[in-house]
Each structure stands twice: as C-alpha cells, then as structure tokens.
C-alpha cells in the first residue's frame with residue numbers, strides 16, 4: 031500500500047483559491063500468497079500468481095484557458111485559446127498596451143483589464159484504476175485486466191445563469207463549472223509455449239477508452255431538437271451526425287413521382303442513381319432535422335484499439351511479428367474521394383467505376399445503365415449527393431496492421447567457427463507490410479486523417495541484412 035499527496039499552488043489563481051491538495055493511494059493484494067487461496071487452487075497447480083490492484087489519485091491542472099467570446103480576449107491572432115495573463119485575478123489596467131492620441135500627440139495608453147478572473151481554481155482530475163494480474167499453468171499464461179476512469183471536475187465555462195445587461199460592458203467571469211470523464215478498460219494475455227522443439231509466444235492486448243461529458247452547466251436549449259442535437263451532458267463526446275441513404279432512384283419516373291423533396295429544389299436536380307435520404311421526421315423534405323448520429327469522431331485515436339505479437343523459434347530459425355488494430359473511429363470521404371472532378375481536377379476511379387450512366391454519353395436520350403455509384407457530374411460540390419454528410423461516404427474504420435515482421439536464420443556454430451566467426455545470422459524484416467481493413471476499397475491507408483485521401487500513407491519497408499559477431 032502506498033500513500034502520496036501533493037499540495038500545489040499556481041500564480042494563475044487568486045490568493046484565496048491558489049492552493050490545491052491532491053492525494054493518491056494505491057493498494058495491491060497478492061492473493062496467491064494467501065493460504066486460503068492456495069488451498070482453493072491446489073498449491074498453484076493451475077493459478078501460479080494472482081494479484082488484485084486498486085488505485086485512486088487526484089491531480090491538479092492549472093493549464094486553464096479562458097475565452098471571452100464578447101471581445102475575443104483569450105485568443106491569439108490565429109484564434110487559438112491562449113493562457114491567462116499574470117495577475118489576471120486582479121482588477122486594474124494594462125499599461126503600455128496601445129497608443130492614444132491626446133491633443134494631437136501620440137501617447138502610450140493604458141487599458142482597463144476588464145473583469146478579474148478571480149473565481150477560477152484548479153481543474154481536478156480524479157483517476158481510479160482497478161485491476162488484476164494473473165499467471166496460470168506455471169507462468170505459461172500471463173495476463174492483466176484493468177478498469178479505469180478519469181473524472182475531470184472544474185472545466186471552465188462562462189457562468190450563463192445570470193444575465194448581465196449589455197450596457198454594463200462586460201460578462202461575468204468564467205468559473206470551474208463543468209465536468210467530463212474518460213471511461214475505459216484494458217486487458218492483455220500472453221501464452222508462452224513449447225511443442226517438440228518449437229518455442230513460441232503469442233500475446234494480445236485490447237484497450238477501450240471513451241470520453242463522456244458529465245455535467246453541462248445550466249444547459250439552455252431553444253427547443254427539443256436543439257437539445258437533441260447539441261446537449262453535451264451525460265453523452266459521449268465526438269459523435270458524427272449525418273443523413274442515412276436508404277436507396278437510389280431507379281428511374282426518372284421514380285424521381286418525378288417521389289413524395290419527399292430530397293434536394294430542396296423539388297428533386298429537379300435528381301437523376302437515376304442519386305441518393306434517397308431518409309426523411310426521419312416525415313415532413314416531406316430533407317434538411318438538418320433529418321440528421322442522426324452515424325459515427326465516431328474524425329481524426330481521433332480509435333476508441334477500441336489493440337495489439338498482437340507472435341514469436342516463434344525453431345533450431346536456427348527465429349520469427350517475430352507484431353500487429354496493431356483499431357476500431358470505433360470514423361473516416362468521412364470528402365473532396366476528391368466524393369466529388370468527381372473536384373477543383374476541376376481528375377476523378378477518383380472508385381467514383382467512376384460501376385456508376386449509373388447513360389448508355390451513350392453523347393446522347394441524353396439514351397437509356398440509363400444502373401451501377402453501384404451515383405451518376406457523376408462535373409465538379410458539382412453543391413449537389414445533394416455531395417453537399418451532405420451521409421452514411422454512404424462514411425466508414426467506421428476497422429484495421430489490423432502488420433507493424434513489423436522479422437524472419438532470421440542463425441547458421442550452426444560448427445559452420446561459423448570454421449571461418450572464425452562467433453555468430454552469423456541472416457534476416458529479413460518488414461515494416462508496415464500489409465494491413466487488413468475496410469477502407470482499402472477507397473485506395474487509402476486506414477490511419478490517414480485527410481478526408482480527401484491525398485495524404486501520403488505510411489511507408490512500407492523491407493530490409494535484408496546480416497548480423498556478424500567476430
């Protein structure tokens with residue numbers, strides 16, 4: 031059992047809320063050492079080790095950024111949040127901050143600092159971890175299992191439950207009012223074995239971590255739809271919203287008689303093969319009210335991730351491979367991967383192949399040839415197929431990537447000593463050789479983030495080599 035605590039102060043906070051106290055405690059209990067456990071498990075025949083762990087700790091964070099939307103205070107010229115000024119908790123003036131003209135002369139001026147930031151203090155992260163370590167069958171199988179949760183209390187937001195008349199000239203200062211959490215778990219399992227001279231090990235790990243907003247301060251919504259779309263409290267973060275494609279028009283007659291206004295223009299821009307969006311609220315027109323949660327965050331680390339590693343050794347041969355896997359993340363095809371002739375450029379093959387098109391491209395009266403993809407238009411980003419995020423363009427990415435692989439052969443010592451070498455090993459190793467994923471069909475790497483797919487993928491490397499020891 032361990033106990034620890036720290037007391038921190040930060041210059042950013044006013045003297046009465048400057049100090050924070052952050053304790054931590056961790057306990058471990060090795061059950062395998064206990065007599066009752068030994069009698070239960072037959073003296074470690076099956077369970078050779080078993081340990082329970084738990085920890086609880088708090089940490090303070092003073093990396094507090096504030097943003098005052100009214101006068102843009104707290105943003106740098108690029109619009110990013112910046113840190114607090116020294117003594118932001120005091121009232122007063124910022125001197126030497128601008129030039130004023132008095133009686134025709136330029137003088138260095140001072141500026142009112144506005145409302146003091148004297149109501150903020152430490153953002154506290156509370157981390158709880160409960161886990162166990164075990165080894166079974168004489169350490170052949172080892173593993174761990176963990177559940178963790180990090181709560182952050184005191185996220186800073188403007189206090190919006192009191193309205194201040196705009197004539198006053200300032201808003202109420204921000205306070206530590208909201209909270210969020212990251213909830214997750216992870217586990218790992220390794221097996222070490224040996225069968226007729228082949229030594230091998232196989233290990234895997236899996237991890238889940240997802241952020242959730244807990245407490246939203248004084249939520250205010252104009253209506254139920256606003257709340258449905260924009261509520262943050264008690265909801266997972268990073269939700270991707272869009273339209274559901276429930277079909278494609280099969281003929282011009284179907285377009286002409288379709289009861290729902292898909293493109294907002296009475297379907298006059300629609301052709302056979304174009305997307306039919308689901309009119310979720312049934313009001314006969316497709317608009318933002320029909321958007322629904324479709325995916326996870328874009329460009330975020332996968333919520334579910336894992337790894338796999340394998341080693342095999344037999345006589346002079348050795349082999350090792352390691353894989354990583356990810357899921358619960360979203361890739362949204364846009365730009366070049368969505369719009370034909372984007373920026374009057376070229377067309378991605380995945381949009382061209384197997385698409386709805388006229389039998390004769392030069393004859394607008396020729397019949398339609400059905401395909402999987404919608405008909406293409408020239409750089410028409412405004413068309414309703416293109417200008418809406420939908421599950422057609424969205425992929426919830428899953429991948430298993432071979433990170434590294436190495437095959438080696440060490441020559442028998444009897445052979446190498448004849449040429450006065452201690453050891454001679456030949457090897458070939460690879461890096462990022464292949465990936466099994468569900469975005470390969472779009473011609474992209476599963477771990478790129480650029481929605482146009484133009485990002486340079488990860489390098490594949492193959493090395494051949496010799497290790498020599500003299």
Ligand SMILES: [Ca+2]
Nearest residue numbers: 313315316320
């Ligand atoms: Ca609708």
